[in-house]
Amino acid sequence: MLYGRHSVEAALANPRRRLIKLWATQNALQRLEGKLPSGLAVELVAPHVLEQLAGSGSVHQGLVLEAQPLDSVLLEDVPAEGVVLVLDQVSDPHNFGAILRVAAAFGVHALITTERHGPGMTATLAKAASGGLEHVAVIRETNLARAIEAIKEKGFTVIGLDSEADNDLVTAPLQPPLALVLGAEGKGLRRLTRERCDLLARISLPGRIVSLNVSTAAAIALYIAQTARP
Missing domain, CATH: 3.40.1280.10 (SPOUT methyltransferase, trefoil knot domain)
Structure with a gap:
């Protein structure tokens, strides 16, 4: 689970990331206009839902992304x-x-x-x-x-x-x-x-x-x- 604007935006733009689902507030989703990969599941939620997903006290900035870990490099x-x-x-x-x-x-x-x-x-x-x-x-x-x-x-x-x-x-x-x-x-x-x-x-x-x-x-x-x- 990734949270925070920079972490999430970088993951969305990374072709090596396998994305699963994005949870976002309305305002945060508007900032991602044009940056969402096609086919990604997106759910609009209230901020308290994001805090439950990311952890209490986390600075999620309105975004939580579930993604697979990056493949290992040898x-x-x-x-x-x-x-x-x-x-x-x-x-x-x-x-x-x-x-x-x-x-x-x-x-x-x-x-x-x-x-x-x-x-x-x-x-x-x-x-x-x-x-x-x-x-x-x-x-x-x-x-x-x-x-x-x-x-x-x-x-x-x-x-x-x-x-x-x-x-x-x-x-x-x-x-x-x-x-x-x-x-x-x-x-x-x-x-x-x-x-x-x-x-x-x-x-x-x-x-x-x-x-x-x-x-x-x-x-x-x-x-x-x-x-x-x-």
């Missing part, structure tokens, strides 16, 4: 180009969703994460991603260290983000294909993950706080990587 299908993100046990759905949103904004085409200790593809995550879930392939791997080795064999340079690293991300080799690895808040990167990276780098900050929320760190790292391109 690691071997990831092209050796551009930038990918690797998340090491980032489990909070709000952080994960925010990272997906940032990733989509910067043109990241894949996000690799752990099968265990990772969030499910829930409506909460999709809402936080604000449509990003439709644009960035999410690949779940049981062994993240092995997955990092696999993308290195494809030609990716793998850089792990660590606030205590000796290297500054600004001076790191950031030419694509590039993989940026971020760890969970508090724990950071696990030992095996760190050992598989080609380089560990920090985001240098002028203030006294040197660690950032993981989604904020992802946004800054992607901006630095983008500005490093010729």
